[in-house]
Amino acid sequence: MTNARRSWTSTAAAAALAFSFGAALPVAALAKNPMVGGAPMYASKTIVENAVNSKDHTTLVAAVKAAGLVETLSGPGPFTVFAPTNAAFAKLPPGTVDTLVKPENKGTLTSILTYHVVPGTYTAKDLMAEVKKGNGEALLKTANGGQLLVTSKGKKVFVTDAKGNTATVTTANVMQSNGVIHVVNGVLQP
Numbered sequence: 001m002t003n004a005r006r007s008w009t010s011t012a013a014a015a016a017l018a019f020s021f022g023a024a025l026p027v028a029a030l031a032k033n034p035m036v037g038g039a040p041m042y043a044s045k046t047i048v049e050n051a052v053n054s055k056d057h058t059t060l061v062a063a064v065k066a067a068g069l070v071e072t073l074s075g076p077g078p079f080t081v082f083a084p085t086n087a088a089f090a091k092l093p094p095g096t097v098d099t100l101v102k103p104e105n106k107g108t109l110t111s112i113l114t115y116h117v118v119p120g121t122y123t124a125k126d127l128m129a130e131v132k133k134g135n136g137e138a139l140l141k142t143a144n145g146g147q148l149l150v151t152s153k154g155k156k157v158f159v160t161d162a163k164g165n166t167a168t169v170t171t172a173n174v175m176q177s178n179g180v181i182h183v184v185n186g187v188l189q190p
Contacts, residue, residue: 002018015117034174037085043175047081048074056183059097060091061134063187066101067110074124077178080140082148082167084187092187114144115161115190124172127157146190161188 010170021042033040037054048070051061060083064070064182073079089097100109118140122130133153149160157169174181 014158016039032046034171036171036174037159040180041176044177046178047077047079047181049178050174050181051083056087057087059082059086060084060180061111063097063101063109066103067106067113069110075178078119079179080118080120080122081179081181082116082118082169082184082188083181084116084167085170085183088167088184090187102131109190111144112187115142115146115148116184117143118148118187119143123180124157124169124182127182128152129159133164141188144190147186157182159184159188161183161190163189165189 033042035041036050036057038048039055041050041054042189051057051073053065055063062143064073073081093181099105100112125131127138127150130140131150136151140148140150142148146162151158151160157172159169160166165186167184167187167188169182170185171183175185
């Protein structure tokens with residue numbers, strides 16, 4: 001990884017919340033204005049500007065707002081966001097999301113959201129290259145200071161959290177003006 005990708009800023013942490021969507025297969029060519037959650041994702045817009053239009057990311061957007069990360073994720077970045085869908089959040093135990101968005105749990109929510117954000121721009125091709133360099137796996141430092149383990153099998157990319165839970169990138173390379181989003185089918189936990 002380059003020093004630029006390793007650098008850590010408060011903007012990166014805030015951007016971590018930007019993790020909002022994706023669209024285009026994991027190693028597919030970068031598409032212009034891919035559709036995510038029924039809405040076009042414009043490369044000229046920020047993660048937040050696009051995320052608010054995805055019907056598949058309403059839970060994520062609500063969480064980003066509750067954590068106060070909208071401004072950060074609207075910043076220059078660049079950020080790589082692994083964006084869980086509403087269905088991913090629905091897999092959590094009943095009441096988890098409602099509890100996390102309460103004001104008294106803002107710190108925990110922020111930690112979880114920024115765990116989905118990696119400073120720098122990693123396309124699916126970049127992730128696959130990092131995995132290859134690491135002999136089958138790559139460790140990425142997240143905006144909250146934790147690590148995500150990235151692996152691949154064929155053209156699929158998998159992200160494993162600190163608790164051993166693995167999410168699959170279902171839509172990759174959704175380019176944003178301040179980074180890239182990869183849609184994932186699970187909520188990653190620090």
